[in-house]
Amino acid sequence: MKSSANRENxxxxxxxxEALQDQKxxxxxxxxxxxxxxxxxxxxxxxxxxxxxxxxxxxxxDWIPLDDLLSAEIAINYTESFN
Known part of the structure; x- marks a missing residue:
C-alpha cells in the first residue's frame, strides 16, 4: 500500500x-x-x-526547486499573455 506522501508525489x-507537455x-x-x-x-x-x-x-x-513545491494545479481558463 502506498503512503499518502507517495500518492501526493x-x-x-x-x-x-501535463502542464509541460500540453503547455497549460x-x-x-x-x-x-x-x-x-x-x-x-x-x-x-x-x-x-x-x-x-x-x-x-x-x-x-524563475527556477523553482521541486522540494519547495507545496502544491500544483492546472489553471483552468487562464489565458494571460506575457508579451
Missing part, C-alpha cells in the same frame, strides 16, 4: 508533466521562509538532475 508529478498554465504554491507564495505561469523545463522547474510568468522566469 505521484499526483504532483502527473500535474507537472499552472498555479504553483511554493514554500518560502518569509511566507509561502504563489506563481501562475508556464513550465518551460523540468531539470531532473537538479530537481527544479523553470517557470515563465508575468514577472519573468
Amino acid at each position: 505521484e499526483k504532483l508529478a502527473k500535474v507537472l508533466s 498554465f499552472i498555479i504553483l504554491k511554493i514554500y518560502d521562509e518569509n511566507g509561502d507564495r504563489q506563481i501562475t505561469g508556464l513550465i518551460t523545463q523540468i531539470d531532473q538532475e537538479f530537481r527544479r522547474l523553470k517557470v515563465s510568468h508575468e514577472d519573468g522566469i
Whole structure:
C-alpha cells in the first residue's frame, strides 16, 4: 500500500508533466521562509538532475526547486499573455 506522501508525489508529478507537455498554465504554491507564495505561469523545463522547474510568468522566469513545491494545479481558463 502506498503512503499518502507517495500518492501526493505521484499526483504532483502527473500535474507537472501535463502542464509541460500540453503547455497549460499552472498555479504553483511554493514554500518560502518569509511566507509561502504563489506563481501562475508556464513550465518551460523540468531539470531532473537538479530537481527544479523553470517557470515563465508575468514577472519573468524563475527556477523553482521541486522540494519547495507545496502544491500544483492546472489553471483552468487562464489565458494571460506575457508579451
